[in-house]
Amino acid sequence: HTNLSRQLAESRFGQAVRLAATIAYARRPAVVPCDGVGEDLRRNFRAMRAITIPHGVDAAAIQRLAQAPVPDLPDRPHIVAVGRLTAQKDYPTLLRAYARAAGGGLAHDLVIVGGGEDRPALEALAAALGVVQRIHWLGHRDNPYPYMRSARCLVLSSIWEGFGLVLLE
8 A cells, every 4th residue: 555665664674574575576466556556566576467456435435424423623623634643644744834834824723633653752743833732633533534524624744655545535
């Protein structure tokens, strides 16, 4: 689902995983969600049988799920980000941009739907930037769609994605 070369560049065990992936992908077909991921596998892992099958979503199901009531939305207009709190999603850049926009008069709160190991550091950064009171850290939600439906806009700040499924959703 993601650019493996980029992901392994950040990994402590990148060399070992790269070798194992090259051996595995050279022998087997791989199904990927977009051409960029397939090209990365072909170029860097000898996956000559990488096939792209794009993601699809059940729009009717998403629309139905989006109608679910949720008790923890802010009363104010808000922006939403949905995703794991990890380095890949680059929430520090989002928080800095949000703080800058808030300092320039943006009245919207920021709702972050997702959990992860970076949450304490991100909360500390939000406090240092002076926006901690305007950020709603909701943690993981099995159904993120009501939060997306109620937002004025969705933000995806990832450094890399194999396919930004949240945008399609």
